[in-house]
Amino acid sequence: xxxxxxxxxxxxxxxxxxxxxxxxxxxxxxxxxxxxxxxxxxxxxxxxxxxxxxxxxxxxxxxxxxxxxxxxxxxxxxxxxxxxxxxxxxxxxxxxxxxxxxxxxxxxxxxxxxxxxxxxxxxxxxxxxxxxxxxxxxxxxxxxxxxxxxxxxxxxxxxxxxxxxxxxxxxxxxxxxxxxxxxxxxxxxxxxxxxxxxxxxxxxxxxxxxxxxxxxxxxxxxxxxxxxxxxxxxxxxxxxxxxxxxxxxxxxxxxxxxxxxxxxxxxxxxxxxxxxxxxxxxxxxxxxxxxxxxxxxxxxxxxxxxxxxxxxxxxxxxxxxxxxxxxxxxxxxxxxxxxxxxxxxxxxxxxxxxxxxxxxxxxxxxxx
Amino acid sequence: xxxxxxxxxxxxxxxxxxxxxxxxxxxxxxxxxxxxxxxxxxxxxxxxxxxxxxxxxxxxxxxxxxxxxxxxxxxxxxxxxxxxxxxxxxxxxxxxxxxxxxxxxxxxxxxxxxxxxxxxxxxxxxxxxxxxxxxxxxxxxxxxxxxxxxxxxxxxxxxxxxxxxxxxxxxxxxxxxxxxxxxxxxxxxxxxxxxxxxxxxxxxxxxxxxxxxxxxxxxxxxxxxxxxxxxxxxxxxxxxxx
Numbered sequence: 001x002x003x004x005x006x007x008x009x010x011x012x013x014x015x016x017x018x019x020x021x022x023x024x025x026x027x028x029x030x031x032x033x034x035x036x037x038x039x040x041x042x043x044x045x046x047x048x049x050x051x052x053x054x055x056x057x058x059x060x061x062x063x064x065x066x067x068x069x070x071x072x073x074x075x076x077x078x079x080x081x082x083x084x085x086x087x088x089x090x091x092x093x094x095x096x097x098x099x100x101x102x103x104x105x106x107x108x109x110x111x112x113x114x115x116x117x118x119x120x121x122x123x124x125x126x127x128x129x130x131x132x133x134x135x136x137x138x139x140x141x142x143x144x145x146x147x148x149x150x151x152x153x154x155x156x157x158x159x160x161x162x163x164x165x166x167x168x169x170x171x172x173x174x175x176x177x178x179x180x181x182x183x184x185x186x187x188x189x190x191x192x193x194x195x196x197x198x199x200x201x202x203x204x205x206x207x208x209x210x211x212x213x214x215x216x217x218x219x220x221x222x223x224x225x226x227x228x229x230x231x232x233x234x235x236x237x238x239x240x241x242x243x244x245x246x247x248x249x250x251x252x253x254x255x256x257x258x259x260x261x262x263x264x265x266x267x268x269x270x271x272x273x274x275x276x277x278x279x280x281x282x283x284x285x286x287x288x289x290x291x292x293x294x295x296x297x298x299x300x301x302x303x304x305x306x307x308x309x310x311x312x313x314x315x316x317x318x319x320x321x322x323x324x325x326x327x328x329x330x331x332x333x334x335x336x337x338x339x340x341x342x343x344x345x346x347x348x349x350x351x352x353x354x355x356x357x358x359x360x361x362x363x364x365x366x367x368x
Numbered sequence: 369x370x371x372x373x374x375x376x377x378x379x380x381x382x383x384x385x386x387x388x389x390x391x392x393x394x395x396x397x398x399x400x401x402x403x404x405x406x407x408x409x410x411x412x413x414x415x416x417x418x419x420x421x422x423x424x425x426x427x428x429x430x431x432x433x434x435x436x437x438x439x440x441x442x443x444x445x446x447x448x449x450x451x452x453x454x455x456x457x458x459x460x461x462x463x464x465x466x467x468x469x470x471x472x473x474x475x476x477x478x479x480x481x482x483x484x485x486x487x488x489x490x491x492x493x494x495x496x497x498x499x500x501x502x503x504x505x506x507x508x509x510x511x512x513x514x515x516x517x518x519x520x521x522x523x524x525x526x527x528x529x530x531x532x533x534x535x536x537x538x539x540x541x542x543x544x545x546x547x548x549x550x551x552x553x554x555x556x557x558x559x560x561x562x563x564x565x566x567x568x569x570x571x572x573x574x575x576x577x578x579x580x581x582x583x584x585x586x587x588x589x590x591x592x593x594x595x596x597x598x599x600x601x602x603x604x605x606x607x608x609x610x
Contacts, residue, residue: 202454206518209420209450209527211442212473 028289035293038312039303047131047306049096050077050088055104059114063142067098072134085119089163090336092326095121095306096131108154115157122162123333125173127304132160164333175240176328177301180321182236183259184266184295187229189287191270195221196283199274214363222267229263230256249335258331258345262324265348268355269320275362295321323347370397373525373556374419379428381414388414390579392428396525396558401551403570404560405603410576412560413453413529419558420450420527433524446474449518449526453533456514459503463494466502467517474521488516508539515546519555526550528559532566544569564599573599575606582606 015021049067053060067073076094079085088094099117101107108114118135120128139156146154165172195218198204207217233256240246248255269291277283296302298312299321305313316322323344330336338345374396381389388411396402406412417423419432421441430437433447457466467488471481489498492512502510511531519526528547532540544566551557559570567573567587574584583590583606587599596602 201459202452202456203458205422205452205454206450206456207473208422209445209448209452210470210473211445211475 032293035297035312038309039297039307044127044130044134044304044307045071046074047072047095047127048076048093049073049098049131050079050085050094051075052079052082052085052097052099053104054102055100057103057105059105059108060100063100063116063139064098066142067135067138070134070138072131072138086163089119089121090330090334090340092330092340095124095127096135098135108156112152113155113157115159117159117161119161119163122165122168123172123329124300124304125162125165125168125170126302127306128162128165129168132162136160169244169246171240171244172246172333173302175236175244175246176325176332177296177299177321179233179236179259179328180262180299180301180324181292181295182232183229183263183324184269184291184321185287186232187225187263187266188270188273188291189284191222191225191267192273192277192283192287193280194225195271195274196277196280199278200280218271222271225267226260226263229266230260233259233263246332248332250331250337254338255328255331258324258327258341258348261345261348261352262320265320265324265352265355268352268359272355272359272362275359294319298322299325301325320348320351323351370400372396373398373433374402374558375429375431376419377429379415379418379430380426381411381418381423382426387579389418389425392581394574394581394584396556398524398556399551399554400571401547401557401559401569403567403573404558404576405562405564405567405573405599406560406576407562407607411579412576415576416527416529416558416560420448421445446521447524449521449523451514451518451526451528451531453529455510457502457510457517460501462501463489463498463505463513466513467520470517471520476521484520488520492516508535508542511535511539511543512546515543519550523555525556525558528557530560530562532561532563540566564603567599567603575603577607 015025051064051067053064064075068075073096077084077088079088079097085097085099088097097119099119101115101117104114116139118132120132122128136158139158143154143156162168195204198207204217208214237248237255241248270287273283273286273290277286294315298305298308298316298319300316301321305316305322308316327341327344327348330341372395374394376395377393379389379392380387390411392415404412404416414423418425418437419430421432421437421444425437432444435443435447437444458469461469464485467485468481471484476484489495492509494509494513497505502513505513515526515528515531518528532543535543540563547557547559547569559566561567570587572584572586573590574581575590576582583593583602585593587602590596590602591598594602594605596605
């Protein structure tokens with residue numbers, strides 16, 4: 001029994017002295033619980049919508065007020081023609097457009113029936129579904145109030161259209177996400193592992209003692225992964241196009257170019273990881289915990305960023321996949337041109353530069 | 369007059385407050401086997417890394433094969449070979465591939481690599497296993513191969529950082545036979561070790577204690593000076609009195 005006691009004590013000492021074990025034991029559950037708790041919320045507040053009110057009369061104004069005072073919606077744009085609708089969707093902020101037909105009040109009061117069109121941006125199917133049911137609920141509650149004070153039964157006929165993904169296929173949502181995830185995994189994790197492997201084996205020393213320049217070593221390491229990742233992109237795109245019928249509405253050239261930019265960003269991140277650690281295991285841990293988890297949770301891949309608490313929303317802005325997924329959705333599903341996504345592309349580009357500068361700085365310190 | 373190939377004057381290397389190398393000065397002559405002895409943590413590897421251009425000295429004047437360590441690092445690297453403490457070949461490449469790769473990074477032409485590779489493989493009698501992965505070779509063979517690869521580009525100086533760690537005494541002896549052979553051909557060998565029997569194989573040895581050179585002479589002279597039977601005793605006496 002004494003032997004056993006001694007053994008248990010030794011094990012406790014191991015755990016308490018190694019801060020990494022402590023982090024895994026207590027830090028990860030804490031972070032995960034908080035993240036999941038805050039991230040996975042099925043309610044949306046203050047979603048940006050646009051209203052195209054062709055009637056601008058009593059009822060349409062009252063409904064608009066009711067919608068906007070519900071807390072779920074915030075008016076981003078007052079539209080005055082049909083052309084503005086897709087423009088608004090493509091800019092990406094507006095998630096829902098509500099259209100009142102001409103002479104809305106008159107029709108409602110005379111015939112008892114009036115039409116409202118609800119258009120949702122279904123490139124994010126979950127959000128679209130929620131927003132449509134919110135607005136439907138608000139409309140029917142308005143009608144209910146109206147009917148309680150009048151003899152004639154009124155009815156608002158809603159016509160719902162799910163733009164960009166009429167069948168609300170979840171594969172539309174998954175393809176950009178999976179692409180971000182896989183590219184992150186292959187590019188960042190594999191590069192960081194392959195560089196730390198050289199350090200672990202001692203071959204890195206030998207390379208650095210040779211006339212070959214560090215830049216050439218790194219570039220040589222990275223080129224095969226760029227090549228393999230591009231092949232991967234093509235495989236994912238073909239499967240999603242031919243097997244799952246996910247459309248590619250925008251330019252294929254633009255799509256592949258953005259993918260290459262993302263691959264380069266992920267590779268730079270991999271190089272950065274390899275400069276902070278010397279072991280393959282740590283590199284793998286960092287890649288998995290620090291890259292995979294945020295890629296799934298904080299990228300808008302599954303959970304809409306708009307739902308998250310403001311702190312997490314800022315954190316999301318630092319995740320390269322968050323920008324990549326948005327670009328991919330826009331190109332594939334909405335068919336936008338470069339002028340709509342240049343901001344996101346710039347963000348990715350700047351991230352890549354920053355990762356590289358940090359790596360170079362880290363590397364110089366190592367030489368000193 | 370012997371020709372000097374490595375000149376070190378007042379080399380210091382600090383990591384924050386820690387002084388790894390404290391004011392080292394010494395010369396290494398062309399064609400000699402120069403041993404760098406010391407306990408673990410005495411600063412041997414740090415000094416060697418500075419000489420190879422892997423790390424920058426805090427201060428001091430250092431000249432390697434006629435080139436300045438601050439401004440001509442690239443030229444130094446072309447003229448030296450380096451074998452690290454850890455085993456330095458790629459285990460998942462074949463013998464053939466390893467030799468070609470290292471020849472390539474030292475900018476040898478394909479023709480040169482091909483010719484020299486044949487000579488080397490014949491010399492080491494590795495013809496039967498040249499297409500095998502390095503990981504399948506016994507450790508002793510790998511060590512010899514690593515040394516041969518480190519001098520494949522015919523450097524003026526080769527730096528060996530504890531090259532025989534974990535190798536049995538017979539293989540170690542064979543390894544030193546290879547070093548002698550190359551030294552006879554004019555190669556300068558700079559070797560760190562903490563095996564005292566290996567120290568006796570060197571032409572001259574410097575013994576490092578706490579970042580400083582405590583003694584520097586031929587093994588025979590050191591044994592006389594310290595009135596010792598072998599290098600083991602020399603080392604213990606020096607460490608005890610400093």
